[in-house]
Amino acid sequence: MSFEQKYKVIGKTKLKKLSTIPDFEMSPKKAIRKLEELSRHLAKFQELMYAHNRYSFLICIQGMDTAGKDSLIREVFKSINARGVVVQSFKKPTSTELEHDYLWRHYIALPEKGKFTVFNRTQYENVLVSRVHPEIVLQERLPHIKEVEDIDEAFWEKRYKEIANFEEHISNNGVVVLKFFLHLGKDEQKGRILRRLGKEKHHWKFAPEDVREREFWEEYQTYYEEAIEKTSTETCPWYVIPADNKSLCRYIFASILLEITERLTDVQLPELPEHIEENLSKYRERLLNEK
Numbered sequence: 060m061s062f063e064q065k066y067k068v069i070g071k072t073k074l075k076k077l078s079t080i081p082d083f084e085m086s087p088k089k090a091i092r093k094l095e096e097l098s099r100h101l102a103k104f105q106e107l108m109y110a111h112n113r114y115s116f117l118i119c120i121q122g123m124d125t126a127g128k129d130s131l132i133r134e135v136f137k138s139i140n141a142r143g144v145v146v147q148s149f150k151k152p153t154s155t156e157l158e159h160d161y162l163w164r165h166y167i168a169l170p171e172k173g174k175f176t177v178f179n180r181t182q183y184e185n186v187l188v189s190r191v192h193p194e195i196v197l198q199e200r201l202p203h204i205k206e207v208e209d210i211d212e213a214f215w216e217k218r219y220k221e222i223a224n225f226e227e228h229i230s231n232n233g234v235v236v237l238k239f240f241l242h243l244g245k246d247e248q249k250g251r252i253l254r255r256l257g258k259e260k261h262h263w264k265f266a267p268e269d270v271r272e273r274e275f276w277e278e279y280q281t282y283y284e285e286a287i288e289k290t291s292t293e294t295c296p297w298y299v300i301p302a303d304n305k306s307l308c309r310y311i312f313a314s315i316l317l318e319i320t321e322r323l324t325d326v327q328l329p330e331l332p333e334h335i336e337e338n339l340s341k342y343r344e345r346l347l348n349e350k
Contacts, residue, residue, distance in 0.1 A: 063319065069296060098134075112172050116170060119182070124266075125252060131309050143174050149181065157198055237319060240299045298312075
């Protein structure tokens, strides 16, 4: 079974039943070597996709704090031309973003044809963090939401449908949408936070929220399950990747991504117009004879 088939999740799921540790072993050196090879293949595909100019990729990455999102993006996409991949990190909405609907800032960050765009935290923050802390929704100044008590189950169901419709729409227009949840264990997260606190050079990465949000761990897991169930489709699937081992997490992620690119067999170099093709030798001769 391929990694793409193994880790794709559609329908009901219980994260507690999915291991945060891969069920295979590989030495860190071998994982790094294989990842470098996969990264080079992805770079070649991106160049071809850019020339083909029909598709683009939107790669959405979610995970609890310290799940390894930043380092995964850095290591997987390092071989790709800097102009071919854009990383967009969505944090607390700015005052300008709050003057628009909640999907606006995601829509304007979508990839151009021929490029990869990676969302580090995504449109799903609007049904995850906002679900755990619904007071955040009040900042959107929605007409019929005056207080937290106005935010009911129907509100969240509507958001799931809006996000799914958004993804289906862009998918119909050539954007390949792939969504990844880096499945980190609670004990592993604790260890990673403690390592940050134990090394002065990593103190800048620490935020008190990393500790406070652990109090809502079970709520986050529940809402991740619900978001995956409501929005994972064959066209815009979710993949739940074990993230306790960073090297293997990156390897699995890159393997899935490469599997998807290899299915796009119609991605080819464009043919030159006939009048140019017929005169290539003349253009070459002209350049060679330049004085």
